[in-house]
């Protein structure tokens with residue numbers, strides 16, 4: 001597993017509830033295992049999420065995302081390992097309104113209005129936020145009188161989001177919340193989530209959409225075969241798998257000299273332009289600008305999709321040959337399983 005410093009330092013070390021020990025994690029999964037017959041859906045998964053983090057849980061079909069989410073919500077029991085939500089069992093955390101979820105499905109009654117649906121749901125909670133407030137926060141304050149059956153897919157997901165906000169949870173869990181929505185629906189849904197998260201709520205979401213993880217998460221956790229294979233900011237995860245290319249204009253440069261620069265994994269010369277593949281673009285850029293006559297320097301990162309494919313494929317080590325994750329500012333451990 002690769003862990004970056006972001007995984008440790010992304011959020012302030014605070015707890016949100018009175019009486020809770022400082023440093024209590026929002027979510028702590030340790031050594032989680034869950035099999036269905038011969039299928040190891042979750043196979044030794046560890047994850048710690050601090051209060052206030054927005055974490056994307058990304059992985060290919062069958063990676064174990066939903067099974068993990070089911071266990072952290074207490075909907076499935078782990079075969080081994082532990083789940084703690086704000087230092088409690090999932091059942092306790094849910095009973096106390098500390099965690100709630102927006103799942104992909106979940107029956108909505110089509111003949112009720114949006115406001116009636118939220119009012120009905122609120123009646124199941126001992127304490128809840130006012131209906132008008134959660135509708136506003138979910139960005140559907142003007143849809144209270146609309147029949148649920150007349151709402152678009154995106155509006156129905158924002159209704160589920162409003163319902164999840166009723167207990168004012170500290171941790172909100174979203175399992176592929178925008179599957180099937182059009183681009184506009186997804187944009188509006190995330191705008192509402194983002195605005196709400198700015199108030200400090202911890203959010204863990206599973207998604208298939210790489211651009212959602214890229215755009216909305218502080219931290220991306222890549223899972224494969226039921227385990228975490230990479231963990232860091234989106235930029236760090238991209239950098240881990242694919243490295244970067246530093247290019248510059250440097251007439252007369254020789255590839256063998258460029259390849260010897262600290263941090264360069266591979267060097268190419270195309271006319272006056274040099275292209276240096278590296279997992280430490282800062283060091284390489286600094287060298288070019290301070291020790292050579294290079295001008296017009298550019299640093300290009302490869303996309304999260306490249307990292308996703310590389311890190312979750314079964315073809316082995318995705319790093320370019322010759323690279324080694326030794327940059328202490330971005331990596332704390334360095335193997336990809």
Ligand SMILES: Nc1ncnc2c1ncn2[C@@H]1O[C@H](COP(=O)(O)OP(=O)(O)OP(=O)(O)O)[C@@H](O)[C@H]1O
Pocket residue numbers: 036039040041042059060061062063064065066067068
């Ligand atoms: N109830 C079940 N019975 C049998 N196998 C299951 C069950 N639930 C999940 N699995 C299997 O466990 C593995 C992990 O599934 P899971 O749904 O957790 O993956 P996922 O990452 O959420 O996938 P997707 O992105 O396709 O939703 C898969 O091989 C799946 O077929």
